[in-house]
Amino acid sequence: MHNDSPATLRNRAPIAAILAEELPDEGLILEVASGGGEHATFFAAGFPMLGWQPSDREPEATQAIRARAAGLGLKNLRVPIVLDAALAQWSVHEADAILCINMVHISPWSATTGLFEGASKVLGADAPLILYGPYIEDEVETALSNLDFDRSLKSRDPRWGIRHREEIDALAEETGFKCTRREAMPANNLLLVYRKQ
Template identity: 55%
Template sequence: MQGPTPWLPGNDSAERKHAPATLRNREPIAEVLQEELPVTGKVLEVASGSGEHCAFFAELFPGHIWQPTDPDPGALGSIASWCAGLDNVLPPLALDAASTDWPVDAADAMLCVNMAHISPWEATLGLVAGAQRLLPKGAPLMLYGPWRREGVETAPSNEAFDASLKARDPRWGLRRLEDLDAAASARAFARTRLIEMPANNLMLVYRR
């Protein structure tokens, strides 16, 4: 199972939640999406959280159909609230990345922001397995978040974050990029890009 996400209450709706990090990272992520998304098609967002990213990206990329998902029932109402009135956003679906039973059978791109470190490793393995099932060859699987890299010193802030995550749940914590690469390779994906992002995060793109 993926882990729950801490929320702050949103201002406009009882159901709407706010994740403060989205205001800091949505524009850098959008810059990568501009370069990596296909011209049109369905974008499956796994672990959509509050729904703020999906709403922001759907407005920026109106030529794409966005499918938000999350395993947390509390998140689904927030996603629906943030995305209300956006014609290119489908109703949010309950999806646990670690499961093999996904409510979606095809997508033209997949996006996952800040899931790997706040869920058991099985969720990330399931994400890659799902991408193999759903994505056509050449389509992008894109992940954003903090990662450990061999030969690269982990920022002190990320070390502290890792310790706080493991204190909450020993199955959580920063993942090794090399482990993700190996999991992706086992599903015929190769990493095509690594983009340094603000606040010691990375944007990773895989294709097969």
């Protein structure tokens, strides 16, 4: 029995509600930075008509996903793969959507640029790249908890930190994506949908 984190228990249903509106009716969903697979197993169960490909840059995480998935009988959940978003070459060459939860702020900027560059090669026209996590927006007052979190992240690794949404939008435009949806989510997070142009 695997225990889900409080954050996952809080955000997975609201995320799933939006995924139901944004994901295609069939095809393969690539989840980048799946961690221990808490979201992957929940979403694979919730979207049985979609193939779900979990991935993570850490081999230990892919082992944790295998352990979590064992015995669940999720036939649409693929074997997890090692994938580093920052690298130019990905082991997945085609997907119908990409989901990335809570990676952008806990990784160097190169991981985010790699995510968009990789997505531009893997996704077809109008396919979504969906991001979830905390972001700073120029026109919206930042929650004090997010400012504290940002300081904490940077103290752990100066390359980390909550990104400005405007920087993400600019990167998206450079790599052929356009933001088509912004949703406020639990605990001062955002869900952002970028579609391939």
